[in-house]
Amino acid sequence: MILSDLSIKRPIFAAVMMLVLVTLGIFSYRRLSVEMYPNVEFPVISIVTKYPGASPETVEREVSKRIEEAVNQIAGVKHVFSYSRESVSTVVVQFRLEERINEVSQEARAKINSVRGELPTGIEDPVIQKIDFNALPVVSLALQSGSLSQRELTTLMDKRIRKRFEGVAGVGKVEVVGGAKREVSVHVDPVRLESLGLGVNDVVAGLQSENVNTPLGRITRGGVEYPLRIEGKPDRVADYRAMVIAQKGGRPVTLGEVATVTDGVEERRTLALVNGAPAIGIDIYKQSGANQVEVVDNVRKTMEKVRRELPPGVELSLVRDGSIMTRQSLADVEETLVVGGILTIIIVFLFINSWRSTVITGVTLPISVISAFIVMNAMGMTLNVMTLMALSLAIGLLIDDAIVVRENIVRHLEMGKDHMEASRFGTSEIGLAVFATTMSILAVFVPVAFMKGIVGRFFFPFGITVSFAVLVSLFVSFTLDPMLSSRWHDPAIHAHGKRKGLARWLETFNDWFDRSADRYRLAIAWALDHRKTVVATAGITFFLGLALMGTLESSFMVDEDTSEFQVSFKSAPEASISETEDRLNRVLAALKGIPEIDHSYATIGAGDSGTVRDGLLYMKLKEKSARNRSQFEIERLVRERLRQVAGITFSIEKVGVIASTAKPLNVDLKGDDIALLKKYAAQLKELMYTIPGIVDISATLEHDIPEYRLRVDREKALSAGVSSNDVVMSLSRLVGGEAVTTYEDEDGDAVDVRVRLPEGLRENPAQVRDLKISVPDGAGGTKLIPLASVSTETVAATPTEVNRRDQSRLVTVSANLDRLPIGTAVKKVEGVSKKITMEPGYSINFSGEAEDMAESFGYMGESLMLAVVFVFLILAAQFESFFEPLAIMLSLPLSIVGMAGMLKLTGDTINIMVLIGLIMLMGLVTKNAILLVDYAKVLRRRDGLPRREAIIEAGRTRLRPIVMTTLAMIFGMLPLFLGIGAGGEGRAPMARAVIGGLITSSLLTLIVVPVMYTYMDDLALWLRRKWRGEEQRSNGGTGIS
Incomplete structure (x- = not known):
């Protein structure tokens, strides 16, 4: 081969190429950002x-x-x-x-x-x-004090703390929850206003016109230019009372005559508690594309600086660190990568029994892994769980080519060739087969990288990383390995019978393996003599695997023990923030005493869509090693306790997981009439309660809120000179309140001045209707119009929200699952939903995780079919035949029984990771078969052996590299198989599926492929004879000889 011959002749050239790859890889690694998941942009x-x-x-x-x-x-x-x-x-x-x-x-x-x-x-x-689906707080801090009031603490946060974190590199937004922000409150007295013939609009106009500091220009005096500025804003809050807001009866009316002015705080709409104690929460979000770990590190450094500058009695603590799981998961995957590599090298040493040969073979691993960082950096990928898991799974693959090449070189050395000749001839003899096996691996990973849908975006880095690393391993196997084999002589190859210690024991093991390989000859011979029995057994095994697969449950992703979760709850629709706070305190009391909870961080009204009825309780658990119960057991306990808290609906949710909905199970009821949708939703909820494992069931629109409605009588309003906008403006200011201007505090910062009714009057609807609206009287003044004279009042129940999907009204019944796979839950809900009789135009559909799973499974099925087609085409090109590849392709289904059996044994479900493992198996299984069939063809073509002898000899010769590569792949994935470490539960099913499939497919392939090869060879021979017979008859009929 050109590459191997060139490398053997020019060893420095080969070494330089490897150094270039390693150098670029290390350089690229240092530039990679660190994230939990790949950066995926959703439109x-x-x-x-x-x-x-x-x-x-x-x-x-x-x-x-x-x-x-x-x-x-x-x-x-x-x-x-x-x-x-x-x-x-x-x-x-x-x-x-x-x-x-x-x-x-x-x-x-x-x-x-x-x-x-x-x-x-x-x-x-x-x-x-x-919408940035990664827009979750990367860090949450809490500011607390036993000496300062909430207002003082909020002022400290606004003036000295918030801006410090907003300036941290990579920080996109800082959101403050809780506290008491300073505000100048102007509570107008409607009785005093009426007595003076004024309305709230007059108060607002007066404040806005008098409360100004405005530059007027410049004046020059004595050659010096002075800016001219009018200062109308009071220096003290108390001075607002003397501010003139109107002229009535020839005298000025001051603000203090019609309103109470206080230096207070804004109406409380958010709340934060840390371990039940009042706090100001600081949720910090990173910029899109910023390195999560770096941002958190920068925030931590800034936090330490801020801590040293705080007044006595004020504490700033970290209550949530979104990078912990990322760091732990990446560290565990990196450890898995290293351990898998070590186990793989041990397998190589076990069979080769030479440390030099092991080094020559094993050097492929670090070069391939490091080189993978080149493509990751070039394509803008990040160092995340998916890319590192790709390398962990590929550990066995990356050394496969080197194993096969080195084993063949050693075999030729044992035949008496010198190192130069053995390296050249051994690589050349196996080169095409190694190339074909690598292409078969690419044939399955490239479709994975280019799958459609959301799952395709997440697995794109996975497929590309493995594909590039495998290509590099092929390159190293054809360049560095032959070069080292030709230059670095290995005396252990010819030391048979002279070894001592461990080497002697390994030699005994290899002697036993050689005897087993001789017995394998007999197994192939028996199989060739009983072809129908072998085929029938293979068919039964395949159908057994399908039956076993049918017993497995399905899920989208695997739940992981992340040592954190959150409880989202809602109080009654009409609840105030005080009522919700009372419910939150009851929740905290109910959960008190659970030893596994390290600390809690609770908020009310947080987030863009949060209201005073929405509460969120984040709970950080002690690390897995420090507790006896799993996160799922603790969640079950929390759920049982919260069911005893009256007046709330709650849901236990994952933290920091990218998902289309908060709960995994979502059932959409679509139609036009809200009353009917609510009726069907209530019926469905009752039916879902009967299904074990479905918990935290809730429905949108299940609670209405009381609403006071004022309808403006247009005729009366028109005759009174009142417009609907006049009513809206007046009431929004009186009831809702309006920040109409600002007060400059001692530091020159703006403090809102808010005009509204006193709280006691705002809470009484009857008193609101007694209000009067000021409108122009047409003579340059104003007149007061009673609100009751131009409007009517009704009290009605209105939904808390109205949801729609694709221009149709929607009610969603959602639920959490307590160790119940989503696939099973969907089937059970589909079953019970048939009991609901719905009118025409109404439908039930699944959305959220169930919809994502169905879509993703469909796309993965397409990728599986594409992988099978690509593998077949590569084999056809390799063997120059469309029939012989079928011998290999028909062995692919044999992996299903092992995969299904392993998943059944470990209790795993069929999920995204398992299906990726199934696609991988399509390439892995073919590797072994290619080595066997390719050498059988070489023996028939080169040495003229009959088909039967060629198959038996090829099986005997290729057994060692087949077993070595299979064991290398299995042991390389073993750390992932065990599912140890943070997030290990989610990564394990893929390795378990692959290992289970490899075990059975490798064992069956060694027997089935030789038999199927003979059948396909017979078929090809029969077709050739038939074709020639037809051709001869055609020639005889036309007189052409």
Whole structure:
């Protein structure tokens, strides 16, 4: 072969090529970012539109539906979701994965601008932004103090702490939860306002006109230029009381006459607790594409600096570190990689019994692994669990080519050839077969890398990393290994019978193996004499494997013990933040005394869509080694205790997991009538409660909130000179409150000045209706119009939110699963849902994880078929025949029985990782068969052996490299198989599937492939004879001889 001959002749050239690969690999490794999962960009955007004071149904009707209709016209839209809540519309547009997010965002903006005039006048401008599914806090900090008030602590955080973290490299956003932000409160007295003939709009206008600091220009005096500035803002909060806001009856009216001015705090809408104690939470998000581990390290360094600068009695602590699982998982996978490599080298040494030959073979491993970082860096990948797991699984693959090449070289050395000749001839003889086996591996990993759907995006780095590393291992096997074999003489090869100690014991083992190989001759001979029995046995084994596969349950991904989880809960729909806080305290009390909980971090109202009814409790557990119970057992205990807490609905969720929904099981009921949807959802919930393992069941729209509605009588309003906008503006200021201007504090920072009614009046709807609205009187003044005279009041129950999918109303029944695979849960829910009689136009579908699983399994099936086709085409090119490859292809299904048996034994389900393992097996199984069939053909063609003798001799000769490579792959994956370490549960099923399939396929292949080869050879011979016979008859009929 050209490469091997060149390397043998020019050893320095071969060494330089390896040094270049290693150097570039190390350089690339240092530039790789570290993440838990691959960076995957999903073309999904959200359009958030605020409509203050609007009910969910109003938001749906006037905002969400119109935006849906506009964006649904964009090419490439896959799904359109909308979530209409009180005062907020959120429309989420999911595009096909091949669409570019920046381009579709521009199109969406253009579509919304085209319908902007159709939207209500009271809305804020829609905000369009890309959804980052990695946008979870990487760090959460807590600020606490036993000496400072919450207001003082919040001021300290705003002035001295927040900006420090916002300036940390890689930090994208800092979100503060809890605390008490300073605010100047202006609580107007409606009675005093009425007595003076003023309205709230007059107060607002007066504040805005008087509370100003404005530059007016410049004046020059004595050759010196001075800026001129008017200072109308008070120096003290108390001075606001004397501020003139209007003129009535020829005298000025001050703010203090019509309102109470206090230096207070904003209305509390969020809350944070650490281990049950009040705190200010600081959730820190990283920038898109930033290195998670580096960002966390930078935040930790800044935190230590800030700690040293804090006043006495103030503590800043870290309550959640999103990088811990990433660090532990990566460290464990790296350890798995190293241990797998060591075990692989031990297997090589066991069979070769020479440390020089082991080094020559084993040097392929570090070069291939290090070189893989080159393609990872060049393609913008990160160092994550998927890429490192790819290398861990490929450890056995990366040394396969070197094993086969070195074993063949050693065999020729034992035949008496010198090192130069043995290296050249041994590599050349096996080269084409090694090349074909490597191509068969690429044939299965390349389709994995280019699968469609979400799973394809996540496994793209996996497939590319393995493919490149395998190509490098092939390159090393054809260059460095022959060169070292030709130059580095190995005296152990000819030391048979002279070894001592371990070498002597290994020689005894190899002698036993040689005797076993001789007995394998007899096994092949027997198989060739009983071909029908062998084929029948193989067929029975295949169907047995299929039957065993049918008994396995299915799931999307495997649950992992991450030593952390969170409880998401909701209080009653009408609950205030105080009520939700009371429920949270009850939750904390219920969970008190669980020894495995290290600490807790609770929030209310956090996040973009959080309300005062939404609570989130994060719980960090002690490390796995420090507790006797698993995370899943602790979650079950937490669930049992929380069921005793009245007034909440809750869900136990994973932390930091990328998913389309919070709960794994989601059942969508679609239709138009909300009442009917709620009825069907209630029936489905009752049926789901009867299924063991389905827990935390909830449904959207199951709780309505009471709503006071004021309907403006247009005729009365018109006659009174009042518009609907006048009513909206006045009530939004009086009830909702409005920050109309700012006060500059002692440090020059802006403090909101908020105008509204006192809390006691805001809580009483009857008193709200007694309010009067000020409107122009047409003579340059204002007049007061009673609100009750132009409106009617009704009390109604309205949904907390109205959800839609693809322009149809939707109610989703969702649930968690307590050790119940999603596939089994779906089947059981499908069964019970048939008991619900639904009207035409209503349907039940599964979404979330079940939908993702079905889609991903379909794409993986396509990849499996593509891999099989590619393997067949490579074999056809290798053997120059379309029949002989069938002998190998028909052996592929034999791996199923081993895979299914192993999964049954370990209790695993069929999941994404297992299916990737199945695809891998299609390439791995062919490697052994290629070595056997290829050498049989060589013996028939080169040495003229009859078919039977050639097959028997090929089996005897290739048994050693086949067993070596199989054991190398098995032991290389053994650390992954055991599932030890952080996240090990999720990685283990792939290795278990591959190892189980390899064991049975290797054993059966050694017997079945020789038999199938003879059948295919007979078929080819029969077809050739038939073709020649037809040709002769055709020639005889035409007189052509």
